[in-house]
Structures are given as C-alpha cells and as structure tokens.
Amino acid sequence: MIAFISDIHSNLEALQVALLDIDEQEVDAIVCLGDVVGYGADPKEVIDLVRSRCTLTLLGNHDAALLDDQQAFGFNERALRAIDYTRGCLDPEVEANHEYWDWLGGLVPAMALRIHEDAEEVQLVHASPREPLTEYLLPALGKSPEKLQANFDAAAHRLTFFGHTHHPGWFKEGSAFVRATDDQSELTLEPDSRYLINVGSVGQPRDSDSRLCYALWNGATVRWRRLDYDRESAREKIHQAPALPDILGDRLLKGR
Numbered sequence: 001m002i003a004f005i006s007d008i009h010s011n012l013e014a015l016q017v018a019l020l021d022i023d024e025q026e027v028d029a030i031v032c033l034g035d036v037v038g039y040g041a042d043p044k045e046v047i048d049l050v051r052s053r054c055t056l057t058l059l060g061n062h063d064a065a066l067l068d069d070q071q072a073f074g075f076n077e078r079a080l081r082a083i084d085y086t087r088g089c090l091d092p093e094v095e096a097n098h099e100y101w102d103w104l105g106g107l108v109p110a111m112a113l114r115i116h117e118d119a120e121e122v123q124l125v126h127a128s129p130r131e132p133l134t135e136y137l138l139p140a141l142g143k144s145p146e147k148l149q150a151n152f153d154a155a156a157h158r159l160t161f162f163g164h165t166h167h168p169g170w171f172k173e174g175s176a177f178v179r180a181t182d183d184q185s186e187l188t189l190e191p192d193s194r195y196l197i198n199v200g201s202v203g204q205p206r207d208s209d210s211r212l213c214y215a216l217w218n219g220a221t222v223r224w225r226r227l228d229y230d231r232e233s234a235r236e237k238i239h240q241a242p243a244l245p246d247i248l249g250d251r252l253l254k255g256r
Contacts, residue, residue, distance in 0.1 A: 034109065168198050
C-alpha cells in the first residue's frame with residue numbers, strides 16, 4: 001500500500017492529520033508529489049515532516065519558484081507574496097537553514113516508481129506527463145481530447161499519479177475526468193486501461209470540499225481519503241503573518 005500526498009502548501013495542521021490517518025492504513029511508503037511549500041504559514045515545519053516521513057518527494061512548481069525566481073513566471077500576486085514569506089522563513093543567509101535549501105534543490109518534478117521487484121512500475125509527476133512541473137490537467141480537460149491524449153502519449157507507464165490542480169479524481173484513456181467526491185471514493189483499475197490519477201491536495205483543496213485529501217494505492221485500486229482538520233487554526237496563522245494575504249487563509253474554509 002502506497003499513500004500519495006501532494007500540494008501541502010505549508011499547511012501544518014492538514015499534514016499532521018493526514019499523517020495520523022496514514023499511520024492507521026498500514027502503508028509501506030508515503031510519496032509526496034510536490035508543492036511542499038507556498039501559501040501557508042509553516043513551511044519549515046512542513047518540510048521537516050515531509051523529509052522525515054516520505055520515502056520520495058517530487059519538486060512542485062511552488063518549490064521550484066522558491067529556488068529560482070524565474071520559475072515564478074505567471075504566478076499571481078498572492079502566490080508571489082507567499083513565496084517571499086517562505087523565503088523569509090527559510091532565510092538562506094542563516095547557516096542552519098542550508099539543509100532545507102539543499103534538500104529542495106535535490107528534488108525533481110518526475111520519476112518512475114517500482115516499490116518492489118514484482119510490482120508494476122508507475123510514473124510520478126507533479127503536474128503532467130508532458131510538462132511535469134507546470135501543466136494543469138484540470139477536470140475540464142476532457143473537453144480537449146487532443147491535449148488529453150497528448151499527455152497519455154507522453155506517459156511512459158500505464159499509471160501516472162499527479163497533483164498540481166488540487167482536484168482529486170482520474171482520467172481513463174479515452175474518457176472524461178471522474179471526480180473523487182467523497183471520503184471513500186475508489187477506483188478499481190482495469191488491467192488493460194491507462195490512467196492519469198490525481199491524488200488531491202492535503203493543504204489547499206479546490207474542488208469545493210475544504211477537507212484535506214490524499215490517496216492510497218494497493219496495485220489494484222486507488223482510494224481517496226477526505227478528512228477534517230483544524231482549518232480555523234491554519235487560517236488564523238495566515239492572518240497573523242503580515243506578509244501573507246488574508247485570502248490565502250479564508251479560502252481554506254471554502255475549498256476553492
């Protein structure tokens with residue numbers, strides 16, 4: 001059993017609850033698909049947890065923007081302010097923080113995963129097979145079959161797990177997006193079908209469900225977990241951080 005988490009965005013309260021729940025699932029590994037930082041108030045604490053608990057972690061576009069300002073091209077003002085706040089929390093001039101920058105600098109936005117020699121190898125990307133760091137595979141992509149098929153063509157494996165859009169669910173090749181809409185949504189994988197599977201967002205859900213989301217994969221099925229957490233505390237921390245716009249906290253209550 002593999003637990004996939006993604007798009008934590010410095011939300012410590014959500015990550016702590018997700019990890020407590022994962023501990024009850026008897027998983028063999030925890031994999032993070034990127035965007036550890038951005039938006040939230042606790043980047044250092046979240047990085048510490050991800051480093052200590054995750055077997056693998058990918059680079060997300062917000063992580064990349066923290067490392068290189070040029071990767072922030074196209075970010076809105078709120079996202080840019082959050083990156084500046086994160087950089088302040090991880091001040092690179094402080095020697096004790098160098099380990100955080102070294103760790104982030106060693107991440108990549110895509111890799112293959114084979115959990116043991118008899119298991120199926122799968123593809124992991126932050127965003128998409130075609131553009132692993134930045135492309136948005138939003139639910140409406142089913143209305144653009146050529147773009148969707150281009151991503152299936154770029155996928156080197158039958159199963160691709162991704163995050164980035166904060167919308168849990170899946171594309172089966174040739175079909176529209178299917179949303180994972182509740183706390184026990186499950187996909188039974190057809191052996192002759194190919195899938196692009198969004199694991200959802202732990203720290204910034206945007207499918208109008210404010211509960212955190214992560215996914216469990218056992219080789220035959222993918223199951224999504226939706227859990228409540230202390231959104232008010234996460235929101236209040238953002239409001240108390242002068243550099244962070246209040247809307248980044250307020251949106252946690254709305255799930256969008």
